Amino acid sequence: MSTPTLAEPTTAKPVYRFWSAFLLGLVTVGLLFVAGAVKPPPQTEDRVRVFTRPLEFDHGLWTWDALRLKARYAALAPERFWSPPQQREVVLAYREVVRDIEAQEAELQRIYGDPNLTPEQRQAAAQAVQRALQDLYARRDRLAPLAEQIIQSQVASVLDEAGLTLGPQPLPPVLYHVSPLPWALVVSPREVIRQDAFVTLRPDLTLDDHIALEEQVAQALDVSTLVVPVGGVGTYPTMVMQTSDLRWQIEVVAHEWLHNYFDWHPLGWNYTRDPQVRTMNETAASIGGQELGRQVVARFYPELLPPPPPPSTTAAASEARPEPPAFDFQREMRITRERVDALLAQGRVAEAEAYMEARRRVFWEHGYPIRKLNQAYFAFYGAYADSPAGGAAGEDPVGAAVRALRAQSPDIGSFLRRIAWMGSFADLQKALARPEASP
Numbered sequence: 070m071s072t073p074t075l076a077e078p079t080t081a082k083p084v085y086r087f088w089s090a091f092l093l094g095l096v097t098v099g100l101l102f103v104a105g106a107v108k109p110p111p112q113t114e115d116r117v118r119v120f121t122r123p124l125e126f127d128h129g130l131w132t133w134d135a136l137r138l139k140a141r142y143a144a145l146a147p148e149r150f151w152s153p154p155q156q157r158e159v160v161l162a163y164r165e166v167v168r169d170i171e172a173q174e175a176e177l178q179r180i181y182g183d184p185n186l187t188p189e190q191r192q193a194a195a196q197a198v199q200r201a202l203q204d205l206y207a208r209r210d211r212l213a214p215l216a217e218q219i220i221q222s223q224v225a226s227v228l229d230e231a232g233l234t235l236g237p238q239p240l241p242p243v244l245y246h247v248s249p250l251p252w253a254l255v256v257s258p259r260e261v262i263r264q265d266a267f268v269t270l271r272p273d274l275t276l277d278d279h280i281a282l283e284e285q286v287a288q289a290l291d292v293s294t295l296v297v298p299v300g301g302v303g304t305y306p307t308m309v310m311q312t313s314d315l316r317w318q319i320e321v322v323a324h325e326w327l328h329n330y331f332d333w334h335p336l337g338w339n340y341t342r343d344p345q346v347r348t349m350n351e352t353a354a355s356i357g358g359q360e361l362g363r364q365v366v367a368r369f370y371p372e373l374l375p376p377p378p379p380p381s382t383t384a385a386a387s388e389a390r391p392e393p394p395a396f397d398f399q400r401e402m403r404i405t406r407e408r409v410d411a412l413l414a415q416g417r418v419a420e421a422e423a424y425m426e427a428r429r430r431v432f433w434e435h436g437y438p439i440r441k442l443n444q445a446y447f448a449f450y451g452a453y454a455d456s457p458a459g460g461a462a463g464e465d466p467v468g469a470a471v472r473a474l475r476a477q478s479p480d481i482g483s484f485l486r487r488i489a490w491m492g493s494f495a496d497l498q499k500a501l502a503r504p505e506a507s508p
Contacts, residue, residue, distance in 0.1 A: 113265035113292070117256050120286050124278070126251035126269040128304055135246040135306045142214040156219045157369060160315070163216035166209045168313035173202050213247055220365075221245065224322055227364045231482030233330065241329050244306035245322050249273075250299055251308075254282060257293045257448040259418050262410065263344055264448040270296065283441075293444035303328030316373050319365050324358025327485065335492030344452075345494040348467040351452040353488050356471070360481040396435040399460040401428075406447055407464050413444075470497050477501065 118125070151159070180186065180194045221243040228239045249272040256266035270282075279296035287294045300321050302308040307325035312318050331337035331350055339346040366373050405428045412421035422443065429442035439446075450461035462468050471488065474497065478484035491497050 113256060113290075114268065116290055117254065117266040117268055117286055120282065120289070121254060121268045121270065124270050124274060124282065126271050128269070131248070131308070132304060132306070135244075135248075138214055138246065139244055139306060142218055145215075146218075151219075153369070156223075159212060160216045160219055160370075163209070163212040164313055164315050166205055166212060167311060170202065170205045170209060171313055173198055173205060177202070217245060217247065220319060220322060223365050223369050224319065224326065224361070227323075227361055227368070228326075231361065231480070231485070233482055233485060239326070239330075240333065241305060243322070243326050245301075245309050245325065246306045247309050247311050247318075250302060250310050252279065252296050253299055253449075254286070255295050255297055255445045255449040256286065256290075257444040259291065259293050259422070259444060260416070261413055262444050262447045262451065264347070264445075264452070265292070267449075269302070293448075295441055295443060295445035295449065297446075297449050301325040303332075305329055315370060316362065316366050320358045320362030322358075323361040323365070324354045327354040327357045327361075330485075331489055334489035335496075336489050339492045343493065345467050346492065348452045348462070348465065349471055349488065349491065349494065349497060352468050352471040353485065355453055356475055357481060357485050398432070398435075398437060399456060401432070402460045403462075403464075405442070406451065406461055409444075409447065410464070467494055467497075470494070470501060473501055 177195060177198045180191055180198065183191070186194065225234075225239050225243045228234055228243070229237050233239060251269040251272050252274060254266070254268045254270060255264060256268075257263055258265060274296075283294040283296060286292065300310050300317075301324060303325045307322070307329065309318060309321050309325065328337070328350070331340075331354070336346065336350050336353070340350050341347070363374070405425070409421050409425060412418075412424065425442045425446075429439050432439050432442070447461050451465060453462070456462075456468075474488060475481075475484045478487065487500065488497070491500065
């Protein structure tokens with residue numbers, strides 16, 4: 070699939086529009102840093118960073134590099150000078166390259182793990198794959214910035230229709246960059262499930278590095294620790310993981326932009342101060358990211374949407390309904406969380422930890438290889454409460470309330486605008502008790 074040729078700009082206005090948006094982005098960055106600077110740093114996180122500082126991800130350097138890349142390619146404005154079919158061609162070509170990279174990287178792993186190959190055969194096979202990967206990486210690096218510009222404009226158009234813009238411009242502008250993502254060390258007290266620290270770590274750290282850091286911090290501070298992967302980070306520009314799953318990637322772009330949007334509202338201001346607001350924020354971003362992402366895909370890449378279910382009668386549909394899975398992950402995780410909460414509420418910390426380890430083994434035996442199931446696990450994953458099944462959120466009423474507000478709202482834009490102005494769970498409960506039009 071060939072990349073379309075950029076048309077010559079007919080006026081200088083697109084460049085001026087870019088610099089206006091770019092300066093707005095820089096102002097956004099400054100405001101976000103100022104907002105972060107005025108918040109007193111949590112004491113636990115300060116103590117944790119004594120151990121993590123040599124391993125931490127450099128957000129400042131990453132942001133500077135990402136902004137320079139965005140400035141260089143945004144001046145070309147491919148989304149303004151290419152037709153919609155040409156834009157689709159670029160994005161789909163990028164997707165195919167990433168798919169080929171994933172296949173070749175998997176093949177490289179297979180070669181190194183194949184016990185039937187001699188060292189000479191392994192070296193020859195690996196060199197051939199590595200040569201192919203170098204070509205694919207070069208093509209990806211050419212296409213990725215263009216694909217990102219196009220997807221940014223597509224997401225922005227849906228945000229505009231949802232009423233989440235200032236005039237036609239999302240605030241802040243939609244900017245994201247695909248790159249290797251940092252890991253994150255999550256820290257919770259042992260006696261209660263609560264995220265007291267979240268420190269991002271370099272993406273090149275090994276599993277041995279993760280385990281050593283977890284144990285060091287846990288023993289020194291008597292806390293629960295876990296290093297987790299993340300699919301996106303709400304910096305500015307936002308970080309998004311490389312994947313050939315275009316639907317998922319667009320959802321993450323919308324999800325992470327919503328975190329930036331909330332940062333201009335009480336829902337973002339209180340993110341680090343109130344665990345319930347954090348759950349409201351993450352759950353709303355998950356719901357919004359999924360719905361807005363689906364709208365983008367439906368408009369620009371409709372062939373990627375799953376086909377609708379075939380028409381059938383109620384009786385036939387009942388007969389064809391699949392049996393529930395023998396092991397329901399979300400249900401079992403919810404049962405686990407509820408039991409752990411009950412044990413911790415009674416002060417039975419050691420018993421709760423023994424129970425989590427026993428349950429981890431059950432999950433493992435049913436095909437869910439969870440490396441560590443502890444308070445930090447629930448503190449992190451429990452904040453994403455967009456699923457009615459509960460999962461790691463357990464009986465937490467916050468996620469259910471956010472979902473109820475969405476059901477009460479006429480559309481996704483109304484829901485997001487309304488919840489953005491809520492700075493506490495009490496605000497959400499009042500809104501549910503007194504339905505009214507969104508601001």
